[in-house]
Amino acid sequence: MSEVGEKAVRARDAARRLARVPVGIRNKALLGIAAELVNSCKYILDANAVDMEAGRAKGLSRALLDRLMLTPDRVEEMAAGVKAVAALPDPLGTVDGMWTLANGLSVGRVRVPLGVIGIIYEARPNVTVDAACLCLKAGSAVILRGGSEAFRSNLALAQVLVRAALDAGLPEGAIGMIETTDRSAVEELMKQRDCVDVIIPRGGAGLIASVVNNSTVPVIETGTGNCHVYVDEGADLEMARDIVINAKCQRPGVCNAMETLLVHKASAAAFLPVVLEALGERGVEVRGCPATRAVASWVVPAVEEDWATEFLDLVCAVKVVEGMEEAMDHIYRYGSGHSEAIVTRDWGRGRRFLKEVDAAAVYVNASTRFTDGFQFGFGAEIGISTQKLHARGPMGLAALTTYKYVVYGDGQVRS
């Protein structure tokens, strides 16, 4: 049997045992992992140094090298994250509802683990720790497949995780890392329907598209955010400027950052000079419609493709619209269903935007940057779903569970 097939079967068997492990033991394992990460810091950093060396030799970009790099502080941060997961309430065993049928049967809906979760990810080694620990807390076994650039770092981290988990009494196979580095291993993992219950890809658009198109295991699609802020007629323009600057500049490389600003034509004359100056001061390249360019000559003409692009950078498309109808049409056409905001003083238009815009998170008078499991109060985040099935928006521990019906009878048969 191949490595992937073998680890999938082991994960499935482990998942069955893991489902019976009480939360006390799961938390003990997490605290053990946190301690072991700190204890093994040198071992982890040595492995990471080899990856970094290879990455430099391979000519990886500075951004990629930064994502890859581990430091004592970053290892401490990972450990702190694991402790925080241990402190969260158990997502399992909750009864969402229980009712009694006319024939006396009691039917209840109980939260149970998903089973086996596959995580396919790229260069950040911290995903190895974050994702594995969230899955364990939620009672599921996890199969990890990280990017080749972080291979040695991931392997070292996985060794630490596995050892600490076993020490705490978790079943063998609860954490599996695919060590075969060629692509065929990923392809195989995505076909393990009998053993793997869901695959969550974490990474860039290319990775996600590849998983979505090739997996026969159900996938939760995460990440792509082409987010908009619409500044309404009569909006508080100071508030609008603060929200736009925050949504674009506070951390431009993430999925909940604003990519396109839409401005009502009645607000354009007063707002555009202010906001363009503020964007320009922060080094943002603006790609604008003709009305935007008329305000500032340094604005680059926007082309069709700009409206559809997740820049993930200090680049911003700007368009003046006739009204909220056109703004919502634009969002419908180009949005990725992630996070959309309106800045308005008008009650009715605020309500309408909330109702009619279809996205994981819809905001009135706030920055799109809040779409995040920690910000929303979930205490953790495995990713942000941009699909509609199972989980939408920030996914905390609850999104890593499913339910089953339990039925208590006294001999009932169906007539």
Place this chain on the structure above:
Amino acid sequence: MSEVGEKAVRARDAARRLARVPVGIRNKALLGIAAELVNSCKYILDANAVDMEAGRAKGLSRALLDRLMLTPDRVEEMAAGVKAVAALPDPLGTVDGMWTLANGLSVGRVRVPLGVIGIIYEARPNVTVDAACLCLKAGSAVILRGGSEAFRSNLALAQVLVRAALDAGLPEGAIGMIETTDRSAVEELMKQRDCVDVIIPRGGAGLIASVVNNSTVPVIETGTGNCHVYVDEGADLEMARDIVINAKCQRPGVCNAMETLLVHKASAAAFLPVVLEALGERGVEVRGCPATRAVASWVVPAVEEDWATEFLDLVCAVKVVEGMEEAMDHIYRYGSGHSEAIVTRDWGRGRRFLKEVDAAAVYVNASTRFTDGFQFGFGAEIGISTQKLHARGPMGLAALTTYKYVVYGDGQVRS
């Protein structure tokens, strides 16, 4: 553009408008459809007669012809079903929860439509009506693709549905039926990720496997039920017999029927003669382990494959087990995660079975036949999910919705 591509785009546009249609209009459309079905009964039956004629000429089995056949009574039943859906509460707009963050932002989780739902199904024309009406009630547009045997019946039904829906004010395109009969149309529908949010296959194992393996649109897998009843040591044997007979014989062709009976060795001597006689009287072919065959010579020897088979017929596999551990191992190995039952007098073993058996529905002292949206009190059912993502077990209207986060702010930005 192909027919499928065109209908998918129209459905997507319709879904956007449909999401804003209040429940009063959706219900009016459903009541209009119910009335129109009865009014157009002759038109529908004429179309069905052509399908029936072609089916007979093609040599379809009696069972298939029965599924295909419409009668005035069956049309009345469909109409009654649609009225019942109209009478159900609106699954949309419910706020599952709302909370306020430290910074004053209010975050709420609101039930919203899925968007566009594709239904791929086989010979039963009633699915055309049932599925379309459930989707409309849940605020989603629907794209229907039925089996070729029922082509004319489905077309006639879809015409009635579309006319009545338009009359009530639902947007054009809210109900689409794919009329291209060759297989490429199904393949194309399964790739419409930009327009279709989910595909629900309804039919036999072959259809479901084909959709699961080929769709890039998320799929909700339904249907396969290899269900077990385990009769424990010390069980009430009269209750056990009634449950087994009900689970196997009341309607053997459905997914929640029992396929394998597991009997604790301590109950075997008293229970097997009774239950085998009762099964035999009802014409059930029994395929048993050696211990079962020792009780009745007419029992056929069970082979490995029998444990894994969903017979969907008056056939039953029977195995004597050492205890509940072996019973649960057997269920883990061969079960399809649908419905599993224990008959026991023992509190601890009942609790253990409920906790440790991983299936959509787990029963103590009741027939597996209750796994059904109507029985569970959902008032409707689009299918029974045997996967763990999104929905598990009987899916009512709530399973046809998703949620979005609405965030009410006063200018909050992220620091």
